[in-house]
Amino acid sequence: MIERIYIHYPFCKRICYYCDFYKVRYKKEYEKAYLEKLKKEIKEIKKTYKIKPLSSLYLGGGSPSIASYSFFDLVFSSFSLKSNSEVSLEVNIEDISKDFLSLIKNYPINRISLGIQNFKEKYSNFLGRNIDVKLIYKALELISKNFENLSLDLLILGLEKDEFEENKKILKDVLEKFNIKHISLYILTIYKNTYLYKKYSNIKRNYIDLTYQKYQKFLKENFFFQYEVSNFAKPNFLCQHNLAYWLFENYLGLGPSASSLIKIKGDFISKVNENKLDYDFKFEKINFETYLYFRFRxxxxxxxxxxxxxxxxxxxxxxxxxxxxxxxxxxxxxxxxxxxxxxxxxxx
Ligand code: SF4
Incomplete structure (x- = not known):
């Protein structure tokens, strides 16, 4: 029985220097091919699994904030939702506009995960995102007028001692001005196959732990509850979809580079879609330690x-x-x- 689905939309307008996810630079014809494949996959999983009205649906990327109507139409015409379902959409700052928000307001999306990563321009440039703080505020203003459940993604670089202090002032102001319900705080990993690795593989990162602890303290002081190693939430705003991942509930992942987890006769089986637009599935049995580790987080x-x-x-x-x-x-x-x-x- 399945009641949680993740859908991977693999296209981006530009490629961030640190990104290790499977993603493809957006082209209309690629999106068309992807949607055809996704449609077939949805048909296939409906034949194979019993899908209940969904408790949670997560649209992740890539950048689903550049997706066309056809993507959202396909998704929302394919699955029914429970009345209290959590429906998350990952969005990029530069894609936020009044037009985009009026597009997504046509669908039952009720949780926005906004990829900020860093408030300071110099760090944002280091990550290849080149987003300035004015753009961040503009996006936050537009989104918070339309959505109550707003989550921010932040990235710890660990490059400089003052990294947290530099971000703190803006983060404090953001928390005062906007009613942020959730923050995901990740530590930057410099993966081998990224531009960042080629450019900065020898870079020293001595301040990761210090910065992480400062964020923990700050978020606690601001009434965020740490419910997982990288996740902090206001009461009643823990991400239900991610909690289900960590507690090994059944879920299906659709689209390239999406994984699924199904419990069959006491064993956890994971299905991983290959990293290409014309993907296939690989199945793996998950060992019990992995389950314990996820819980321990x-x-x-x-x-x-x-x-x-x-x-x-x-x-x-x-x-x-x-x-x-x-x-x-x-x-x-x-x-x-x-x-x-x-x-x-x-x-x-
Ligand atoms: S980090 Fe996100 S927006 Fe940047 S390239 Fe990767 S998937 Fe695209």
């Missing part, structure tokens, strides 16, 4: 009964890296910095 933690090695427990508790709460072992905000280290010692 969240505020739910891992049930105590799965503890494999008691040797480190006291030490981690004394150092305030974990807590024991309601029979679950949970990572603390300090512990998030050492997530993999702690997990490997307790559960592997």
């Amino acid at each position: 969240t505020f739910f933690g891992v049930p105590f009964r799965y503890l494999k090695n008691k040797k480190f427990l006291k030490d981690f508790l004394d150092k305030n890296l974990i807590t024991l709460d309601n029979k679950n072992i949970k990572v603390t905000s300090k512990g998030y910095l050492f997530l993999d280290y702690i997990f490997n010692r307790l559960f592997i």
